[in-house]
Amino acid sequence: MADVIVFDLYGVIARTQSPEAIRRIEKVAGVSGESATAFWEAYWECRPPYDAGQDGAAYWAAVADRLGTRFPDVPGLVEADLDSWVDVDEAMVELVVELADRGRTLGLLSNIIDELVPRFEARHGDWLSRFAALTYSCRIGVAKPDPRAYLICAERLGVAPGEVLFFDDREGNVVAAREVGMRAEVFRSPAQVRELV
Template structure:
């Protein structure tokens, strides 16, 4: 039975960007397709580690060789695309906390999104003993230090942690840091890993 469980946020508890949201961002940027999203993700690590939104979108524009007409609108649309949850996972978080599991969160997240999550989702975020956000600690997964900081904040050794993430590279890095880690599949998978009764 896993007592200390640390979750990734996006792709596990939170939903990733939907197609409509991605189209809205492309419309605001005036650039669409693979080249836009390559630049979007290539410039993301400093943003996840604490860079401000204007600097991020300026870097994206520079990489594409364009100028964005309305960066505040891009920031707002981007934030809105990253703040929706999977109800089944929220239910599981409450279930695990009620059963006495110690829960932590380790997420690559931009600074502007943190208050959005805290204002909209405080009810279940309060079930976590520790929230380790990349933008607040200055390092992002798969940097080994991110996992070390997370374990330190939970007051445990990395080997005591079961870490759940949807990205293979982050799971591999967590294992290298000493954690037990699994690629996320479903709420039922996590329920079994935690030793909770199946639904």
């Protein structure tokens, strides 16, 4: 039985960007077709420093530089981007509450940008309060799969890495968690989590 369970946020409890959100971002950025493909490549390639605490303006400047362009409405782009990351999987939220009610110690380890944290917490503070530790990449200065992120998370929970069962939707993050001693699984579904815990 796993008593200390750490979840990734996006792709596990929170939903990734919907097609509608993606189209909204593309519209504000003024991209389509091949330019949209290049935009998303730059969006993700420039993301790690943003996840680790970089200022939003610097992030979007880096994306624009990568593309050799300028965005006409950076505040609108920031807003569309933040809004694209606030939806959750209600089945997973129910599971979080259930596990907390059963006495499990829960932790969250998420690569997340600083501007998004207050917005996400304002909307989802009720169930986030069930976590013993919320470890955000932007607040600790490192992002998964950096080994330090996992060690900081375990330390905040007051346990050794080997006492943690960790779920993430990305194989690379799971491998990195195992390398620091955590038991880790690629997230598939709430049913999978129930079976393993």
